[in-house]
Amino acid sequence: xxxxxxxYIFGVVKVGDKGQIVIPRDARKLYGIQPGDALLLLGxxxxxxxxxxEIFQDAVDQVMEGLTx
Numbered sequence: 001x002x003x004x005x006x007x008y009i010f011g012v013v014k015v016g017d018k019g020q021i022v023i024p025r026d027a028r029k030l031y032g033i034q035p036g037d038a039l040l041l042l043g044x045x046x047x048x049x050x051x052x053x054e055i056f057q058d059a060v061d062q063v064m065e066g067l068t069x
Contacts, residue, residue: 001026023050
């Protein structure tokens with residue numbers, strides 16, 4: 001794992017026959033990803049991102065709170 005300014009490179013992963021990838025151990029440990037966790041897959045024209053659903057929900061809650069004030 002390489003880190004610079006809070007940004008990480010965990011290495012290369014391969015997509016298996018069933019479309020699955022393995023999240024590297026260092027990434028799972030750093031982000032607290034456990035078996036059974038729900039992850040949200042986001043994307044745009046440049047690529048994809050994987051986010052724990054709790055983090056995404058926290059962001060949505062903050063936006064919604066700002067709309068009701």
